[in-house]
Amino acid sequence: MWIQNVLFVLIAALPLVVNASDDHNHADDHEHEHEHEHESEHADSTxxxxxxxxxxxxxxxxxxxxxxERHVQVYGTLQTPPEQFAQVRARFAGLVKTVAVNVGQNVKQGDVLAVIESNDSLQNYELRAPIAGVIQHRAVNPGEITSADPLFTIIGNETLWANLHIFPAQRFDVAVGQNVHIQHNGHTHEGAIAHLVPGSGETPYVIARVHLQNTHKDMVPGDMLSAQIDVQLMxxxxxxxxxxxxxxxxxxxxxxxxxxxxxxxxxxxxxxxxxxxxxxxxxxxxxxxxxxxxxxxxxxxxxxxxxxxx
Missing domain, CATH: 2.40.420.20 (conserved putative lor/sdh protein from methanococcus maripaludis s2 fold)
Structure with missing residues (x-):
């Protein structure tokens, strides 16, 4: 009789065991689902x-x-403007009495370059520098007779042109008046495009010309330089x-x-x-x-x- 009672108790308990196992499985599933949701929520985060x-x-x-601010990077060279280039000739043919300057020497406007005795009046007159700059060329010595050829060439160093090369792919963006930041010899010079000049038939670029003040006196015609042109500001x-x-x-x-x-x-x-x-x-x-x-x-x-x- 007691055996029957034991079997009855065991059979009655089976649903409870099954239900407990199901509840545990559901809890595990819910926990894993929550973990997956958490991982999905922060999949692209840390x-x-x-x-x-x-x-x-x-x-x-x-x-x-x-x-x-959008920029165009360009390169170019420095050039002497026409107004900063002077060839000095004798006003009257004559004998060169003295020469006061040498090649490479800096002169101011009005400085005496040479003294010449006129052949016609036999009076001495002074040949003076028409601009400030550097003596680039000297073609006369004391005792020589002047001719129509230049005696001195002076290159001004107060202002220069930056000739920037603008290639076909850049032409649409570049225009007169745009601001330019020029890097040269460790200094940055600010300017604006004054002219767009067609290049020669042999060059594939046009020239954007910028007038520069030679503030640090370190710019020399022919120097290479780089620049950024401001082409868009929004x-x-x-x-x-x-x-x-x-x-x-x-x-x-x-x-x-x-x-x-x-x-x-x-x-x-x-x-x-x-x-x-x-x-x-x-x-x-x-x-x-x-x-x-x-x-x-x-x-x-x-x-x-x-x-x-x-």
Missing amino acids: EIEESMALRSGVVVSVAAEGKI VADVVVTSEAVQTLEGKDVVFVQQGQYYIAQPVAVGASDGVHTQILQGLEQGERYVARNSYLIKADIKKSGAAHSH
Whole structure:
């Protein structure tokens, strides 16, 4: 009789065991489902403590309105303007009595270059510098008789022309009046395009001419130089640093900071000048984004994604 009672108790308990096992399986399934949802929610994000981000050099900025300045990089040479070039001849034929200057010497306008005795009047007269500059050429010595040829050549060094070569692919962007930043010998000179001059038939470029003041007296005709021409200036509603934009899974993204999370936000980019980039869609003014070292965030997200895939 007791055996029958034991069997009855065991049989009655079986549904409870089955139900308990089912509840446990449902709990596991729910937990795994929640984990998958959490992983999916942050699939394109990573969590980094603030102290770690600072040590890594991650810099966060606020998206805001800004300027996009587009430039054209060009090269060229320095040239003496016609008004800074003077060939000095004797006014009257005669005997050269004295010569006061040598090649390479700086002279001021009005300085005496030579004294000549006129053949007609036998009176001495002074030959003076018509411009300030450097004596480039001297073709006379004391005791010689002058002729119609130039006795001195003076090159002015107060102003110069920067002749910038504008090739066909750049012509559409370049125009008279645009600002130019010229780099030469460690200095930056500011100017504007005064003329666009056609090149010779043998050259594939036109010349953008900029008048320069030789402030540091270090510019010499024939020197090579580089320059940036400001060809476009626009104000955009949302601007980020250009290095903030990364490519993730074939999409342009910016990493938005939300607390300790850095989330890959797909964006549509517009104009860029290499330093700043316009954001057309995907980011609003006031949002915090990774402005510097964003590649570290990208690497961390890719590493996390690889770990989840295993």
